[in-house]
Amino acid sequence: MLPARAICGQGRPDAATTLLMLAHGVVCLVDAAWHRTVRSTGSALVFGVALLYTMEAWWDGLELSLAQNGLFLGASLLLCLFLGRYGFNDKDDWRGVFVEAGEALLIGCVLSVVCLLTLALAGPGYPMRANVGTILVMTIPFTLGAFLADKILPFLGSRMMNGNGGWLDQTLRDAAATIAGGLFLGLPVLPTDEVPLMAIGMAYPHQMALMALSLLSSYIIVFASRSRKEPNAAPLLGRPLAETMFCYAVSLLLALALLGFVGRITSQTPMSFAFAQAVTLAFPLTVGGAAGRLAA
Amino acid sequence: MSEAASGRKPRDDCEEEHGENAEASHGRAAQVLILVLSCMVIATVAGALTVERLHGKDPAHVEVRVVAVTGPPWTVEVEVHNGGDRAAQDVSIHAALRHGNESVLLQFQFLPAHDTQRHQLHFDGDPTGGLIFTIAYTGR
Numbered sequence: 001m002l003p004a005r006a007i008c009g010q011g012r013p014d015a016a017t018t019l020l021m022l023a024h025g026v027v028c029l030v031d032a033a034w035h036r037t038v039r040s041t042g043s044a045l046v047f048g049v050a051l052l053y054t055m056e057a058w059w060d061g062l063e064l065s066l067a068q069n070g071l072f073l074g075a076s077l078l079l080c081l082f083l084g085r086y087g088f089n090d091k092d093d094w095r096g097v098f099v100e101a102g103e104a105l106l107i108g109c110v111l112s113v114v115c116l117l118t119l120a121l122a123g124p125g126y127p128m129r130a131n132v133g134t135i136l137v138m139t140i141p142f143t144l145g146a147f148l149a150d151k152i153l154p155f156l157g158s159r160m161m162n163g164n165g166g167w168l169d170q171t172l173r174d175a176a177a178t179i180a181g182g183l184f185l186g187l188p189v190l191p192t193d194e195v196p197l198m199a200i201g202m203a204y205p206h207q208m209a210l211m212a213l214s215l216l217s218s219y220i221i222v223f224a225s226r227s228r229k230e231p232n233a234a235p236l237l238g239r240p241l242a243e244t245m246f247c248y249a250v251s252l253l254l255a256l257a258l259l260g261f262v263g264r265i266t267s268q269t270p271m272s273f274a275f276a277q278a279v280t281l282a283f284p285l286t287v288g289g290a291a292g293r294l295a296a
Numbered sequence: 297m298s299e300a301a302s303g304r305k306p307r308d309d310c311e312e313e314h315g316e317n318a319e320a321s322h323g324r325a326a327q328v329l330i331l332v333l334s335c336m337v338i339a340t341v342a343g344a345l346t347v348e349r350l351h352g353k354d355p356a357h358v359e360v361r362v363v364a365v366t367g368p369p370w371t372v373e374v375e376v377h378n379g380g381d382r383a384a385q386d387v388s389i390h391a392a393l394r395h396g397n398e399s400v401l402l403q404f405q406f407l408p409a410h411d412t413q414r415h416q417l418h419f420d421g422d423p424t425g426g427l428i429f430t431i432a433y434t435g436r
Contacts, residue, residue, distance in 0.1 A: 273408040273411075
């Protein structure tokens with residue numbers, strides 16, 4: 001992208017230069033908005049993924065009336081506004097807070113739909129009222145997470161790949177951070193019935209979509225949500241691809257090991273069911289692992 | 297700064313540069329190796345699920361078999377087996393005495409494909425006269 005200085009000529013700009021400057025401004029705005037959206041999405045995933053693996057939250061979506069669910073969502077939006085004005089973000093103007101809360105709500109809603117469809121917790125097989133209720137319930141944590149992106153991601157750290165240590169050191173560091181972060185989010189989910197239940201509910205397209213979503217989430221949280229000003233914002237086909245694939249593979253192996261450890265996978269378990277459970281558990285492990293790598 | 301003043305010889309610089317290049321080359325090779333190994337792990341999982349998708353097409357098929365009857369107090373141990381290639385979900389087994397009005401409801405959330413589980417049913421009446429099982433479940 002050309003800096004504004006470069007396209008500004010000396011003296012009064014002509015029509016072409018003005019158009020170029022306008023286009024540059026629009027591109028900058030879109031770029032900044034896109035970056036903010038991606039960053040909020042990463043934060044929302046870290047904040048909200050645990051609730052996706054809570055059966056009671058699905059039931060709330062089914063059992064509570066739409067008015068109750070809407071009320072909860074409204075309350076969470078009010079909480080966002082309150083936090084934005086007087087809490088963490090501490091903005092001076094209400095307009096900015098409203099815009100941020102609106103963006104967070106939109107991101108939370110889209111993320112809720114994507115995750116629920118991928119995990120087969122919503123979709124054409126469910127009644128419309130149940131779909132809407134579950135989406136509303138899951139939108140709440142994602143909205144809060146997206147709204148608090150500026151607080152959550154800096155808290156986790158601003159990861160820099162400074163190249164200290166050899167490749168083995170870096171690889172082991174990535175693996176350790178992935179395991180530690182993954183356990184932080186994945187352990188509370190592990191002993192519950194949700195993982196096998198979700199694994200059974202997912203058909204083949206859901207399983208493949210979940211693998212893709214896990215990889216994408218990991219990339220978004222660690223790489224895409226970083227500020228452009230931070231050093232080593234490496235391109236996709238470089239180290240980030242290798243690291244994202246590596247950490248997802250670690251999460252899958254960790255999921256298999258943990259499921260075996262708690263007896264969810266035994267020698268009697270059919271291989272496909274074992275792998276389906278591993279893919280299901282690997283999603284929170286990957287999100288946690290990505291957050292762990294940010295914090296490391 | 298001249299070479300003499302810096303105290304370094306051109307050959308040292310060359311060796312250092314060569315060392316850095318070799319290290320970078322090793323790093324790249326290791327990165328490719330890690331990427332390949334990671335892809336293999338992911339592909340194995342995805343491949344197994346794909347094979348299951350292509351070959352395992354029988355829907356869930358749940359059967360109940362009485363293993364043992366003890367009592368009184370009467371306990372019937374049953375074996376629940378899913379002979380299908382798909383997992384059974386929301387399994388509900390209603391066991392009623394053939395002679396008498398007593399019945400027991402056994403419910404569990406899932407039974408994986410080709411899996412077998414054992415459960416115990418408790419009755420006040422004598423179940424040796426026979427049991428009638430009604431099985432309900434969903435399975436893809």
